[in-house]
Amino acid sequence: MKLVFFKIFIFILVTYSFSSQIFVAPDGNDTNPGTIDEPVESIQQAQSLASQGDTVYIRGGLYNVREDQISSVQQNLFACISYLDKSGSPGQTIKYWAYHGETPVFDFSAVKPANQRVVGIWMVGSYIHLKGLEMTGIQVTITTHTESYCIYSRGNNNIYEQISMHDNVGTGLRHYKGGGNLFLNCDSYRNWDNVSEDGLGSNSDGFGCHPDPGSTGNVFRGCRAWFNSDDGFDIIRADESVIFDSCWAFYNGFSPSFQSLGDGNGFKAGGYAHDTADKIPDPVPRNTIRFCIAVRNKANGFYSNHHLAGNDWYNNSAYQNLANFNMLNRPSRDDAENIDGDGYDHVLKNNLSYKPNNFFESHITNIDTAQNTLDHNSFDLQITLTDDDFVSLDKDLLTSPRKKDGSLPDIDFMRPVPGSAIIDAGVDIGFPFLDNAPDLGAFEVKNTTDINDYNVFVPDKITLFQNYPNPFNPTTTIRYALDKPAYITLNVYNFAGQKVKTLAQQYQNAGEFRVQWDSRNDLGDQVSSGVYFYRLKISNSSGSYLVQKKMLLLK
Numbered sequence: 001m002k003l004v005f006f007k008i009f010i011f012i013l014v015t016y017s018f019s020s021q022i023f024v025a026p027d028g029n030d031t032n033p034g035t036i037d038e039p040v041e042s043i044q045q046a047q048s049l050a051s052q053g054d055t056v057y058i059r060g061g062l063y064n065v066r067e068d069q070i071s072s073v074q075q076n077l078f079a080c081i082s083y084l085d086k087s088g089s090p091g092q093t094i095k096y097w098a099y100h101g102e103t104p105v106f107d108f109s110a111v112k113p114a115n116q117r118v119v120g121i122w123m124v125g126s127y128i129h130l131k132g133l134e135m136t137g138i139q140v141t142i143t144t145h146t147e148s149y150c151i152y153s154r155g156n157n158n159i160y161e162q163i164s165m166h167d168n169v170g171t172g173l174r175h176y177k178g179g180g181n182l183f184l185n186c187d188s189y190r191n192w193d194n195v196s197e198d199g200l201g202s203n204s205d206g207f208g209c210h211p212d213p214g215s216t217g218n219v220f221r222g223c224r225a226w227f228n229s230d231d232g233f234d235i236i237r238a239d240e241s242v243i244f245d246s247c248w249a250f251y252n253g254f255s256p257s258f259q260s261l262g263d264g265n266g267f268k269a270g271g272y273a274h275d276t277a278d279k280i281p282d283p284v285p286r287n288t289i290r291f292c293i294a295v296r297n298k299a300n301g302f303y304s305n306h307h308l309a310g311n312d313w314y315n316n317s318a319y320q321n322l323a324n325f326n327m328l329n330r331p332s333r334d335d336a337e338n339i340d341g342d343g344y345d346h347v348l349k350n351n352l353s354y355k356p357n358n359f360f361e362s363h364i365t366n367i368d369t370a371q372n373t374l375d376h377n378s379f380d381l382q383i384t385l386t387d388d389d390f391v392s393l394d395k396d397l398l399t400s401p402r403k404k405d406g407s408l409p410d411i412d413f414m415r416p417v418p419g420s421a422i423i424d425a426g427v428d429i430g431f432p433f434l435d436n437a438p439d440l441g442a443f444e445v446k447n448t449t450d451i452n453d454y455n456v457f458v459p460d461k462i463t464l465f466q467n468y469p470n471p472f473n474p475t476t477t478i479r480y481a482l483d484k485p486a487y488i489t490l491n492v493y494n495f496a497g498q499k500v501k502t503l504a505q506q507y508q509n510a511g512e513f514r515v516q517w518d519s520r521n522d523l524g525d526q527v528s529s530g531v532y533f534y535r536l537k538i539s540n541s542s543g544s545y546l547v548q549k550k551m552l553l554l555k
């Protein structure tokens with residue numbers, strides 16, 4: 001028995017006890033042993049010291065990457081600074097993590113090899129976890145058709161977490177080949193190739209994913225893409241399905257000054273362009289886009305892109321895109337010339353569309369409704385929405401700082417107010433929801449109108465007082481106070497969330513204000529007894545806020 005326990009002890013010791021830590025720092029030297037006191041300078045050197053289960057800690061600070069740090073040139077074309085080909089194993093991943101509480105920033109601006117594509121990290125290994133890096137300044141030197149990348153992913157079962165890729169002359173992250181990868185809480189923004197071809201950056205996406213046959217299980221979760229010169233998320237020519245879960249895409253196809261650049265789709269979900277039938281997978285994959293947000297992209301918010309199958313679109317929110325939902329499909333795999341056709345085989349459930357930027361104000365385009373499943377979307381329920389249905393439509397909230405754990409910020413943008421027709425208007429698709437049914441769009445909220453007052457992120461000095469008298473018949477006074485000048489709207493809603501009366505809508509200076517309601521609606525008719533809500537919306541230099549209280553009319 002002692003021998004058995006001894007063998008088990010030795011097995012555990014051998015399997016788990018020899019994980020080590022390697023340290024990388026801006027002032028390191030690749031001749032060092034990689035300890036915390038004597039760190040190496042490059043991720044490439046850290047890889048040579050690492051084994052399965054090891055953690056490479058990358059210290060914070062600025063890494064001014066040099067051209068002599070190119071570690072590999074792949075396919076006689078791709079100049080890779082870090083070429084990660086050493087794999088971990090299940091339960092023994094190799095981790096390349098930012099050191100706790102620090103942010104390593106890699107600036108590739110000085111890396112400009114002639115006639116080569118620049119790659120910050122080429123990932124061909126598997127079971128690797130990359131976390132907490134900031135990457136900027138990737139360059140392009142080729143003036144014909146080309147593309148450079150912060151990260152070029154080609155491995156399996158890797159995790160890319162909390163990677164920030166911005167202000168590059170190339171794409172943030174592009175994945176080719178490999179399955180089982182998780183792209184988690186990453187940001188890719190202000191990437192624009194203004195060097196190659198026409199300078200409009202038609203190849204610079206925030207994220208791209210194009211798995212080869214058999215490479216299933218690639219998931220993007222909690223990622224954001226904005227001001228990328230081409231598309232936010234692009235999965236053209238994907239041979240296997242891809243999932244986008246709780247990702248945000250906005251302002252793509254524009255420069256930060258809103259100069260028109262490349263295609264400008266938020267989510268380009270598939271398609272094979274003019275590829276001939278022998279180059280198209282069989283079966284064509286079905287992609288899933290759920291709980292995502294697309295806002296003011298130059299072209300489409302959610303786009304099928306000549307796909308040759310349907311996709312699943314669940315609980316997405318779209319606002320001010322040229323087309324919020326564009327289901328354009330390719331009619332036939334055998335006809336590579338005529339690739340524009342109405343969408344078919346799509347399933348759209350619980351999606352929310354508001355204020356598309358097209359002339360006809362069409363919420364969904366290029367779709368044959370008879371060949372698709374449209375179920376409980378704002379555009380097939382024919383719900384009439386106004387700005388008052390949302391806590392905020394301030395697009396600046398989309399770039400709010402992430403939480404400490406790297407997850408998306410909690411914001412009020414396109415979040416429905418209590419009593420809105422958006423709440424409980426969806427259909428059960430198998431995900432958790434509050435109240436009686438799922439809400440439409442990306443956000444699920446608790447409808448507090450039946451039990452609680454509503455007061456979200458309101459500054460201390462903005463006050464909405466309880467009406468007096470309450471209960472009342474037929475007149476009551478509503479009092480509120482502003483800490484600074486603001487444009488305000490004060491409305492009354494019934495229990496079903498329908499607007500009954502606008503009491504005030506104007507610009508007001510700081511101070512205290514009183515408004516009376518005489519129990520009449522906007523048409524001048526007396527309303528019936530019951531529970532009503534008075535809702536104050538404030539917009540000022542600090543942002544937009546909304547606060548609501550309940551009152552009771554008794555006759």
